[in-house]
Amino acid sequence: MPKSLELFLSYVINGLIIGNIYGLMALGLTLILGVMKIVNFAHGEFYMLGGYAAYICSIKLGLGPVAGILGAIVTVFFIGLFVERALLTPFYSGRLERPSDYALLMTFSLSVFLMNVVIPIFGPYQKASAPLAEGSVNLGIVSVGATRVIASLVAILLMALLLLLLSKTRLGIALRAIAQDRDAAAICGIDVNRMNPVAFGIGTAMAAAAGALLAPTFLVYPASGSLAASKANAILVLGGMGSIKGAIIGALLLGVLESLGVLFLSPGYRDVYGFLVIVLVLLIKPTGLFGGQEF
Amino acid sequence: MKPRAKIIIGLLLSILVLSLPFWAGVYWTHVAILSLYYVIVVSSWNLLVGYAGQMSFAHVSFSTMGGYASTLVATRFGIHPALGMLIGMCVGAIVGYALGILCLRMRGVYHSLATLAFAEAFRTVLNLEYKITRGSLGLLSVRLYPGVSKTPYYYTVLVLAIGGLVVLYRIINSPIGFTLQAIREDQTAASVAGVPLARYKLFAFSLTSAMASLAGAFLAHYLGIVTPDWATQTAMSFVLAMAIMGGLGTFIGPVIGAVCVEFLAEYLRVYGRYYMSIFGLVVLLMLRFTPGGLLALARNLTDSVSYTRWVSKGKQMLATLQVRNKVE
Numbered sequence A: 001m002p003k004s005l006e007l008f009l010s011y012v013i014n015g016l017i018i019g020n021i022y023g024l025m026a027l028g029l030t031l032i033l034g035v036m037k038i039v040n041f042a043h044g045e046f047y048m049l050g051g052y053a054a055y056i057c058s059i060k061l062g063l064g065p066v067a068g069i070l071g072a073i074v075t076v077f078f079i080g081l082f083v084e085r086a087l088l089t090p091f092y093s094g095r096l097e098r099p100s101d102y103a104l105l106m107t108f109s110l111s112v113f114l115m116n117v118v119i120p121i122f123g124p125y126q127k128a129s130a131p132l133a134e135g136s137v138n139l140g141i142v143s144v145g146a147t148r149v150i151a152s153l154v155a156i157l158l159m160a161l162l163l164l165l166l167s168k169t170r171l172g173i174a175l176r177a178i179a180q181d182r183d184a185a186a187i188c189g190i191d192v193n194r195m196n197p198v199a200f201g202i203g204t205a206m207a208a209a210a211g212a213l214l215a216p217t218f219l220v221y222p223a224s225g226s227l228a229a230s231k232a233n234a235i236l237v238l239g240g241m242g243s244i245k246g247a248i249i250g251a252l253l254l255g256v257l258e259s260l261g262v263l264f265l266s267p268g269y270r271d272v273y274g275f276l277v278i279v280l281v282l283l284i285k286p287t288g289l290f291g292g293q294e295f
Numbered sequence B: 001m002k003p004r005a006k007i008i009i010g011l012l013l014s015i016l017v018l019s020l021p022f023w024a025g026v027y028w029t030h031v032a033i034l035s036l037y038y039v040i041v042v043s044s045w046n047l048l049v050g051y052a053g054q055m056s057f058a059h060v061s062f063s064t065m066g067g068y069a070s071t072l073v074a075t076r077f078g079i080h081p082a083l084g085m086l087i088g089m090c091v092g093a094i095v096g097y098a099l100g101i102l103c104l105r106m107r108g109v110y111h112s113l114a115t116l117a118f119a120e121a122f123r124t125v126l127n128l129e130y131k132i133t134r135g136s137l138g139l140l141s142v143r144l145y146p147g148v149s150k151t152p153y154y155y156t157v158l159v160l161a162i163g164g165l166v167v168l169y170r171i172i173n174s175p176i177g178f179t180l181q182a183i184r185e186d187q188t189a190a191s192v193a194g195v196p197l198a199r200y201k202l203f204a205f206s207l208t209s210a211m212a213s214l215a216g217a218f219l220a221h222y223l224g225i226v227t228p229d230w231a232t233q234t235a236m237s238f239v240l241a242m243a244i245m246g247g248l249g250t251f252i253g254p255v256i257g258a259v260c261v262e263f264l265a266e267y268l269r270v271y272g273r274y275y276m277s278i279f280g281l282v283v284l285l286m287l288r289f290t291p292g293g294l295l296a297l298a299r300n301l302t303d304s305v306s307y308t309r310w311v312s313k314g315k316q317m318l319a320t321l322q323v324r325n326k327v328e
Helices: A003-036 A043-060 A065-093 A099-122 A146-168 A170-180 A182-187 A192-218 A224-239 A244-264 A267-284 B003-018 B025-051 B059-077 B081-103 B108-128 B151-172 B175-185 B187-192 B197-223 B233-246 B253-289 B293-305 B307-327
Strands: A136-138 A143-145
Touching: A003 A043, A003 A143, A003 A146, A003 A170, A003 A192, A003 A224, A003 A244, A043 A065, A043 A099, A043 A192, A043 A224, A065 A099, A065 A192, A065 B253, A099 A224, A099 B108, A099 B233, A099 B253, A136 A146, A143 A146, A146 A170, A146 A192, A146 A244, A170 A182, A170 A192, A182 A192, A192 A224, A224 A244, A224 A267, A224 B108, A244 A267, A267 B081, A267 B108, B025 B059, B025 B151, B025 B175, B025 B197, B025 B233, B025 B253, B059 B081, B059 B108, B059 B197, B059 B233, B081 B108, B081 B197, B151 B175, B151 B197, B175 B187, B175 B197, B187 B197, B233 B253, B233 B293, B253 B293
Parallel strands: none
Antiparallel strands: A136 A143
16 A cells, blocks of 8 residues: 555544544534524533543542543533523523523533633643553554544444434433424423423533543643534534534544644644634535434 | 703713723723723624624634734834724724625524634634744734823723714614614514615624724734733623623613623632632623623613502503403
8 A cells, every 4th residue: 555545544544533522522512402402602611521520530539441431421411401400491481582592692601611610620730531541553554542442432332322312212202302393392292391401411421421531632621622612513514403413424524624634734723624614514505414404 | 860860970970981090090090991992892792693683702803803913014014003903993894794704604503603613713823823923922012102101092992982882873773773683583584574684794794893803903002912812712701791791782781781890800800710710600690690681680670669660550451451341
């Protein structure tokens, strides 16, 4: 195999590996968008909280990396549940004229609050949680850090679990029904208002899982969430808002595009490519790749 | 309130504002300059979001852009800062127009996502292009006036703020303002009624971006520095808090909000590293409990206190009941 092709493929593989974890983020965001019809601007901060939860469980309490990830998922699920109940549900009680605008502003303010509240608690420095594995894995063309490969596999597993939940269980079917038509779902006897916190909790837990999985390699610090969030947002536009298939494929695509952007354009601008993707999608196909398809 | 009382209060207030640098001291004059800067930024954001309904998280990016553009032309080409501020304003208007074109194709959450992505990308570029912007160190700027006195700056920003508010007031109370509100309430209906959506939205975008850029350019020449920190989400949350505290979609609300929040922020500064978290908490609680802002809160309070209004409401209800009984 020629050297340049090898290089190209190794960047693609790296992109796919990171893309799976982006997918976890984007899937959570898509679930929240589908059920609640808002973009959770604090998604990146739940990712950051997940990283910190993993750090506390695995390093401070010394329970090991697996407990770190589980701890992150469970803790942030309950935080998400609480946040939705306390801050977002009240907007939908019918007193406000444009509740979704205020809900957007609320998630934005929440993001700024969470970003700043962890500074006095954990300090401004970068923290790493316990790595999942030592050494690296040889994938034929390229050898990748074992932690990243395992993180990617865990991300696939979690995405599969969520898809299973959405397609097979009563809860998942209820969530999908609400995403399709809120009023019709309510008429069929689904308690719509009780589903909002559940969707928000699950969605934020997915972000936390992504944060916990990346905490050993990309480190966690107070502002670490905003980068992850901007990627998840780009995926949301790329995949077509609210489409689950779009979120997963969009995530893999963005991972590869970024990786190739680093190879061909400039590594410094890695995090601007997300915006370029949004611009291009809007100019060429404003509905996204899978826009308008069923949730 | 009686008209005479209104005039007296207005007079007292304007004397207070006009003479501020002479009795307030250097520090509070500085705070007043910052709050007038925020009055411009927040009021223009309010036109875009509160009146036209085009949610944007990129507003502070425009004020930062104005600051950088003005500083760059002033330091590189030796142009007078006042002219630089005009150039900064034009740059803001043009980029705002371009972002507006981009956002035309999207509605609701998509729209806010695109503006947020733009803001983040802009900040990243500022940080990375260190040859031009000196990255996170910030760019040193030329001061607008010689000397250390803050008084000329105060009057400059006062003129800018009053000028901006007059422009906004005239627009809001003109057919353009009503059309923008129609677009906010129902885009499709407005379009059916013959409103050229694109033209109005682009107008709102470029006008508000131009105002923010002008304010940002002024601030850069006042502080003598402009940094990428101006364009962070935290900075945007300040603008948001001010608009919400005053009352989104009201003319005077954001003005009151800007002044109140800026002074509140100065008082909270004593908490040091807890400062931003306390501020964030205040914003969250405010959004949660008084989403309509101080104006709505005041209105609700007077509503529940006002006895005569209750009586007239009761009479109205009685009358409708009687009519209904007669019909039946």
